[in-house]
Amino acid sequence: MNGMYFDSASTTPIDPEVVAEMTDALRSLLGNPSATAHGYGQAAARRVASCRELIADAFSCEPDEVIFTSGATESDNLALIGIARAYAERGRHLVISAIEHRAVLACAEQLEREGFEITRVRPDVNGVIQPEAIAAALRPDTLLVSVMHTNNEIGVLQPIEAIAEVAAEAGVLFHVDAAQAAGKYAIDLDATPIDLLTASAHKLHGPKGIGCLIIRNRRQLRLTPLMFGGEQEHGLRPGTLPVHQIIGFASALAKTSRRRDADRAQVTAVRDRFLHTLTAAGIPVIVHGAEAPRSPYILGLSIPGIPSDALINQLAGSLALSSGSACSSGTVEPSHVLRAMGVNDRALYSAFRVSFDRTHRVEQAEEAAHLIIEAVRRIQDLMR
Numbered sequence: 001m002n003g004m005y006f007d008s009a010s011t012t013p014i015d016p017e018v019v020a021e022m023t024d025a026l027r028s029l030l031g032n033p034s035a036t037a038h039g040y041g042q043a044a045a046r047r048v049a050s051c052r053e054l055i056a057d058a059f060s061c062e063p064d065e066v067i068f069t070s071g072a073t074e075s076d077n078l079a080l081i082g083i084a085r086a087y088a089e090r091g092r093h094l095v096i097s098a099i100e101h102r103a104v105l106a107c108a109e110q111l112e113r114e115g116f117e118i119t120r121v122r123p124d125v126n127g128v129i130q131p132e133a134i135a136a137a138l139r140p141d142t143l144l145v146s147v148m149h150t151n152n153e154i155g156v157l158q159p160i161e162a163i164a165e166v167a168a169e170a171g172v173l174f175h176v177d178a179a180q181a182a183g184k185y186a187i188d189l190d191a192t193p194i195d196l197l198t199a200s201a202h203k204l205h206g207p208k209g210i211g212c213l214i215i216r217n218r219r220q221l222r223l224t225p226l227m228f229g230g231e232q233e234h235g236l237r238p239g240t241l242p243v244h245q246i247i248g249f250a251s252a253l254a255k256t257s258r259r260r261d262a263d264r265a266q267v268t269a270v271r272d273r274f275l276h277t278l279t280a281a282g283i284p285v286i287v288h289g290a291e292a293p294r295s296p297y298i299l300g301l302s303i304p305g306i307p308s309d310a311l312i313n314q315l316a317g318s319l320a321l322s323s324g325s326a327c328s329s330g331t332v333e334p335s336h337v338l339r340a341m342g343v344n345d346r347a348l349y350s351a352f353r354v355s356f357d358r359t360h361r362v363e364q365a366e367e368a369a370h371l372i373i374e375a376v377r378r379i380q381d382l383m384r
Contacts, residue, residue, distance in 0.1 A: 004368050005320045009152055009180060009298050009355035015205040015255065018248045022207065025244040033241050034232060044243050051250035058183070058257045059197065059214055060190040067213045067233045068246060072179040072200035073103040074226075075213035076146075078236065079175045079196040080107040082223030083144050084116055091141030092116045097129045097148065097158075098340040101177055104146055105336075122340050126292035127156040135166045144173045149181035153337045153353055155298030156289040157185075161192050168193040173221075179203050179211075183256030184264065184297060189216060199253070201245070205357070206252030210245035263358040268296040273362040274354065275299070277369035283376055286347055288338060297357065300338070302350040306379055311352060314375035319368055322353045 005013070025047070031040030033048045052063040069075045084094060096108055098120040108118040119137040123129050129147050138145075145167045147158050160176055167174040175196040178187060182199035189197065200211035215221055215236075223236055230238030256263070278285050288300035303311070308323045315321070334348040343351075354368070 003318045007320045008357035011202045012205045012357045022244045022248040025247045054250040060188045071211040075198040076103040085224040086222040093142045094144045095119045095137045096146045098122045099337040127289040131162040146175040148177040150295045154289040154300030155295040157293040164193045201249035204256040207248040210249045270360045270365045271296045274365035281373045299354045302347040308352040319371045
């Protein structure tokens, strides 16, 4: 493909070293890790076990608390629907933030169809879910709170530790979608009372199609499985384990975790150069969530008067980024995140996302910004 890639929040380029490990596994690990009656299966099972230990070490949890899934969407489904169905006799109320990923929002909608009640907590104007707002939403029949670590549209970091304490004090389970945070931020499950944590490999330079749900105190916590047909993953996720993908996930997570501070410093420099180049050219950029703690990996922006679909069309073939709006059946739906923050319509329909990763350099950021500047000026000329 031609053009520059700045849509890393959607998926990151896979690390070549990870590819090499996966390729070697495809060639050398023939066995099914569930077929341990022979050496081939035993070798595969040992490799899966070592990967589970690597992932557990990254999050300070026990290896048997790591449940492999196909990625964050499945993990979110298993967390919300699995808990709700398992504990329905105790209560039928869940609390989520109004700015969750679609995977969580869709689970909430499904649970409502099953007779559960969902409270959607709105953020403040900076995109932050306040712990006090979570506390106010809790009820005696609340089963679960779900709040993402890092917002996938605007990069705002939520006060996960404080929300975890609110949930723990109320005796309510707490789920965190950490798809945009795993590896990039230290998440210590020994220190923070998170009961369920979602992670995905392809957000941290690993392969697509593999992730995990970490279930703390798994032996005591019941979840109803979503699929049936095997006893893999303690009966919670049946099916033959994809050994090469698991190896890629563990390798990518371990590598990202080791270099997180250096990578974050580099990405911060890339983001800052990008923004500086835009503003120095006189482009009136709005940074959504600018006053909140934010991940440098994700920028949610609006350029008033420049529709995001027009900007992306102008950049087609030269710069890959994503719109802040989603198209469905020919209609443009404004970002639910920005809508919940109270962003006005002018900025809503101008919203787009630029996202970075450790492969980017400041020179590339500057070039990408210049491409946007040129596209904005072309659009302004067309609109005169």
